[in-house]
Amino acid sequence: MSKRDKQEKKLLTPGNVVFGIAIATLFGIAIGEQLRRPPQERTWQGKVIGIPYDFRRPTLERLRAVFWNKDNDSLLAPKAFGMGWDINFYPMFHPQTSD
Numbered sequence: 001m002s003k004r005d006k007q008e009k010k011l012l013t014p015g016n017v018v019f020g021i022a023i024a025t026l027f028g029i030a031i032g033e034q035l036r037r038p039p040q041e042r043t044w045q046g047k048v049i050g051i052p053y054d055f056r057r058p059t060l061e062r063l064r065a066v067f068w069n070k071d072n073d074s075l076l077a078p079k080a081f082g083m084g085w086d087i088n089f090y091p092m093f094h095p096q097t098s099d
Helices: 003-011 014-035 060-067
Strands: 045-048 051-054 076-078 085-087
Touching (some): 014 051, 051 076
16 A cells, blocks of 8 residues: 555545534535525625634735734634634734733
8 A cells, every 4th residue: 555545544534524524514504594695685704503604705904803903812713714713813922911
């Protein structure tokens, strides 16, 4: 068995397959939720089972608000594009000091 075959076999573990199906299902639910709305009411953002999603085209302002938000002291912020959370780097480089 070649090295490549071994790597491919590692990728297709039952846990990875189940995880992939779960992620695809969440994406499908989110998109289906938006498509059930009339076109003028579609926002392409929301939450599925508490997981935030945003399928709008990312803008520089939204990317900055997610990755470098000085008004939010949380390390996690809803993704600028996609499903889940991204890291807000501002609190990492400018930690709050308690006086």
